[in-house]
Amino acid sequence: MAQDRKRQRPNILITGTPGTGKTTTSSALADAAQLRHVSVGDLVKEKSLHDGWDDELQCYVINEDLVCDELEDLMDEGGIIVDYHGCDFFPERWFDRVVVLQTENSILYDRLTKRGYDGAKLSNNIECEIFQILLEEAKENYQENIVVDLRSDTVEDVARNVETLSNWVKNWQPVS
């Protein structure tokens, strides 16, 4: 049984509102700590793990069951960073750390505008950040002692967060 085997390396979920720096942080951390970075958004596109395109929200309608099936074996092995702007549909047992990145509103606004977001898509995401939706979602779905919120306003923040997290990875031990 998959659940009976212990992973030798930790799995980390990096979540947060779009634009908070999940992909930037995840790929730097993957290099620093020799973990494998899985961007769920990219995986959904590559493997068509969706139920079509949502014209209103301008994004794919992710098929959560297909995504979880696709990731199960990897997560079982360990050493994976999962990068996604949601966290309520992954099995709780997958993660040893859940990181919620947070960005100051005006900074996030500029990042998302640069990315071409406007109208409802822009305001929905800014609101998502103001109301700390991802932090709440993380706390509701994982034990509070594995959830950490980290500031991601500047490049110095990215460097510090990567350092903090890679130290945590180095010191991590399989739970006996």
Ligand code: ADP
């Ligand atoms: P996400 O994956 O959360 O949507 P990205 O990592 O793609 O966010 O970052 C969005 C944009 O913001 C990129 O251009 C990235 O370089 C920039 N960025 C992300 N985090 C920071 C940060 N902490 N400081 C400065 N720029 C950042």
Ligand code: MN
């Ligand atoms: Mn991303």
